[in-house]
Amino acid sequence: MRTFKRSYWSVPYLIFMLMFVVMPLVMIAIYSFTDASGSFTLANFKRFFTTPEDLHTFAYSIEVALITTVLCLLLGYPAAWILSNAKLNRSKVTVMLFILPMWINMLIRTLATVALFDFLRLPLGEGALIFGMVYNFLPFMIYPIYNTLEKMDKSYIEAAQDLGASPAKVFTKVTVPLSIHGVLSGILMVFMPTISTFAISELLTLNKVKLLGTTIQENINNGMWNYGSTIALIMLLIIGVTTLFSDSEDKRDNESGGLI
Amino acid sequence: MANDIIIDIEHISKSFDGVQVLKDINLKIREGEFVTLLGPSGCGKTTMLRMLAGFAKPDEGQILMEGKDITDVPPYRRPLNTVFQKYALFPHLDVYDNIAFGLKLQKVPSDEIDRRVRKALKMVTMTDYEERDVDSLSGGQQQRVAIARAIVNQPKVLLLDEPLAALDLKMRKDMQMELKEMHRELGITFIYVTHDQEEALTLSDTIVVMNEGVIQQIGTPEDIYNEPANSFVADFIGESNILNGIIPSDNHVQFIYHDFECVDKGFAPDEHVDVVVRPEDIYIFSNNLDKAQFTGTVQSCIFKGVHNEMIVLTKEGYEIMVQDYNAFAPGTEVGMLIRPDDIHVMHKECLCNSFEAEYVSDHKLRFLDAEWEVAGNDEAIASLSHGDKVKIEVNFADVDLMDQQEDGNISGHISFILYKGNHYFLTVKTDGGEKIYVQTDDVWDKSDLVGVSIKPESIRILKTEQK
Numbered sequence A: 001m002r003t004f005k006r007s008y009w010s011v012p013y014l015i016f017m018l019m020f021v022v023m024p025l026v027m028i029a030i031y032s033f034t035d036a037s038g039s040f041t042l043a044n045f046k047r048f049f050t051t052p053e054d055l056h057t058f059a060y061s062i063e064v065a066l067i068t069t070v071l072c073l074l075l076g077y078p079a080a081w082i083l084s085n086a087k088l089n090r091s092k093v094t095v096m097l098f099i100l101p102m103w104i105n106m107l108i109r110t111l112a113t114v115a116l117f118d119f120l121r122l123p124l125g126e127g128a129l130i131f132g133m134v135y136n137f138l139p140f141m142i143y144p145i146y147n148t149l150e151k152m153d154k155s156y157i158e159a160a161q162d163l164g165a166s167p168a169k170v171f172t173k174v175t176v177p178l179s180i181h182g183v184l185s186g187i188l189m190v191f192m193p194t195i196s197t198f199a200i201s202e203l204l205t206l207n208k209v210k211l212l213g214t215t216i217q218e219n220i221n222n223g224m225w226n227y228g229s230t231i232a233l234i235m236l237l238i239i240g241v242t243t244l245f246s247d248s249e250d251k252r253d254n255e256s257g258g259l260i
Numbered sequence B: 001m002a003n004d005i006i007i008d009i010e011h012i013s014k015s016f017d018g019v020q021v022l023k024d025i026n027l028k029i030r031e032g033e034f035v036t037l038l039g040p041s042g043c044g045k046t047t048m049l050r051m052l053a054g055f056a057k058p059d060e061g062q063i064l065m066e067g068k069d070i071t072d073v074p075p076y077r078r079p080l081n082t083v084f085q086k087y088a089l090f091p092h093l094d095v096y097d098n099i100a101f102g103l104k105l106q107k108v109p110s111d112e113i114d115r116r117v118r119k120a121l122k123m124v125t126m127t128d129y130e131e132r133d134v135d136s137l138s139g140g141q142q143q144r145v146a147i148a149r150a151i152v153n154q155p156k157v158l159l160l161d162e163p164l165a166a167l168d169l170k171m172r173k174d175m176q177m178e179l180k181e182m183h184r185e186l187g188i189t190f191i192y193v194t195h196d197q198e199e200a201l202t203l204s205d206t207i208v209v210m211n212e213g214v215i216q217q218i219g220t221p222e223d224i225y226n227e228p229a230n231s232f233v234a235d236f237i238g239e240s241n242i243l244n245g246i247i248p249s250d251n252h253v254q255f256i257y258h259d260f261e262c263v264d265k266g267f268a269p270d271e272h273v274d275v276v277v278r279p280e281d282i283y284i285f286s287n288n289l290d291k292a293q294f295t296g297t298v299q300s301c302i303f304k305g306v307h308n309e310m311i312v313l314t315k316e317g318y319e320i321m322v323q324d325y326n327a328f329a330p331g332t333e334v335g336m337l338i339r340p341d342d343i344h345v346m347h348k349e350c351l352c353n354s355f356e357a358e359y360v361s362d363h364k365l366r367f368l369d370a371e372w373e374v375a376g377n378d379e380a381i382a383s384l385s386h387g388d389k390v391k392i393e394v395n396f397a398d399v400d401l402m403d404q405q406e407d408g409n410i411s412g413h414i415s416f417i418l419y420k421g422n423h424y425f426l427t428v429k430t431d432g433g434e435k436i437y438v439q440t441d442d443v444w445d446k447s448d449l450v451g452v453s454i455k456p457e458s459i460r461i462l463k464t465e466q467k
Helices: A006-032 A043-050 A052-084 A092-103 A106-119 A126-151 A154-162 A167-178 A180-196 A199-204 A212-221 A225-250 B045-053 B095-105 B110-123 B139-151 B169-186 B197-203 B221-226 B231-236 B378-382
Strands: B005-016 B019-030 B034-038 B060-065 B080-083 B157-161 B189-194 B206-211 B214-219 B241-247 B252-255 B258-261 B271-277 B282-285 B294-303 B308-314 B319-324 B333-338 B343-347 B353-361 B364-367 B370-373 B389-394 B399-402 B410-419 B424-430 B435-440 B449-454 B460-465
Touching: A006 A225, A043 A052, A043 A225, A052 A092, A052 A126, A052 A180, A052 A212, A052 A225, A092 A126, A106 A126, A106 A199, A126 A180, A126 A199, A154 A167, A154 B080, A167 A180, A167 B095, A180 A212, A180 A225, A199 A212, A212 A225, B005 B045, B005 B189, B019 B045, B019 B189, B019 B214, B034 B045, B034 B197, B045 B080, B045 B157, B045 B189, B080 B139, B095 B110, B095 B139, B110 B139, B139 B169, B169 B197, B189 B197, B197 B221, B206 B221, B206 B231, B214 B221, B214 B231, B231 B241, B231 B271, B231 B343, B231 B410, B252 B271, B282 B319, B364 B389, B399 B424, B399 B435, B424 B449
Parallel strands: B034 B189, B034 B206, B080 B157, B157 B189
Antiparallel strands: B005 B019, B005 B060, B206 B214, B241 B252, B241 B271, B252 B258, B271 B343, B282 B333, B294 B308, B294 B333, B308 B319, B353 B364, B353 B389, B364 B370, B389 B460, B399 B449, B410 B424, B410 B449, B424 B435
């Protein structure tokens, strides 16, 4: 009887990955480098880098993503620190409350945000967009930072105090450097999706503000598969570069980091 | 003498979640002294050290350092440094920056930092390790860096929390010698926490033996070893034979059914005492048995390297531990002698269990948070009515222990075991936190959960106080 190798178990996953991860990526790449008739061309790239409107959208998307990430970090770090501090927070329920919005679909949450802005008679637009982005992605910043802070050995803090560090110095010299992996994970988890989002910007700005995700969606909706794919590929490269960057930072000790 | 006191601990008490871990601790530590807090896990020694470092606050009492109250001073303003049990070296800094951490905070000029870090590294024989990542160091090396990081700040007092616990035996012995040498060289006060009695005896000028949040004895290693204050200390420090004895008159003691001469005086006539004899202090021989004070048969003989450890069963049925260079095979008839100054006599903490009780009714008494049936004591009971307070006594041997907690009237766990040569003397801690002493022939282990019952006729009612 032939033995059933354990690696055979991976076959279904392999097929799944091929169909839903590798194939689409290959398709995007093929579409990017071809024109509507299917012949090889670099015209799509040329078009992107020579269309001021699209370049502007591209720069603007990165700007929005950066602003969102910075705001999430500024709001998320103190929140994570308070949540992980046993003296300030004694229950896991508060942690739950921060994570709870993630249980609800992002579109529903955003529609609710629109309704809330309506109710408060606040104008939709750029401000609403940033609010919606931060609101949606804040948990993705808090959670990895909370995780690293929570797992951090408290004896480091005691050792720093023992060596003469005031609470402020303990924070800047020990807590922050030791939680840097969580911060990097958080930045990645916020920056990656915000750069490509389009539903939030559509709903919260009444389609007035265009982000890169919107441009891709419009092109594909209008049958411009090749150009849409090109922008998607460029975006993927940008995200890929940020991932590589934080990966190399993460190598020193990867057991203490942790994406969710 | 009073002037060189650097740390003065006065009436310190501390509870965690209703459990008292330190009870009215008083301790004076002299400048330059090597003091060891010694005791089993959970005795409160680490809590004491954390209080000195400032990581825990006492519920009551105060800590004075050089005459100043530092009880409420935060850890970062205390002129002492700690070597942590698990080293707690900062993983994001290299060896140099770990050691320089405290100096940089004090804004010491960088050339002086450099000089002092190098000197500290030299002291712990870790020169040339400045650039190393702390994760790449062995346990022993990390330990050395942790010590260097503490002493580089030139603290007046160095606190060490079981610093050698994670090292293997050989390394531990080497480090002990190095620590002792370092203490001599630095001339500062070391306060050392350990559960290892041998380490405490090797290193310390003064040993503070602790158990259940109470200081049992303070003394030099010689004092603690030769003159233990009570049976806990005698049992915890080194090997010992602890036996029940009676003092008929000064310089005489009776135990294991024999009379011995001793050097202890000042006991009440016929006082019941605990007698401690160290196994290495018993002379053992197999010729001229008529010269022996008492005789017995060797039960077992184990080679321990330096000596042989033998268990001898005396004619009267006591098991005595003897250590000697000579080995006597099991079955050999041997004679034994003990010199008068090798016999150490201690007062007993109590002779029987005594409790405060309240009369309920119908031959029922309430004590230890439960109701107990009483028999006999007819005269006393006749005079009692509901709510009267009485004093009662129960002999150690009259307390019965059960395997199943629910079989007893109350439940508890074994907190301390003493072998008295032919029986065990146990301390049972009830769930309510009270202590019951039990004499038994049965073998129990520490922390065993037990049910406790007392026969109605074994409860003696002593004094009665009408309501």
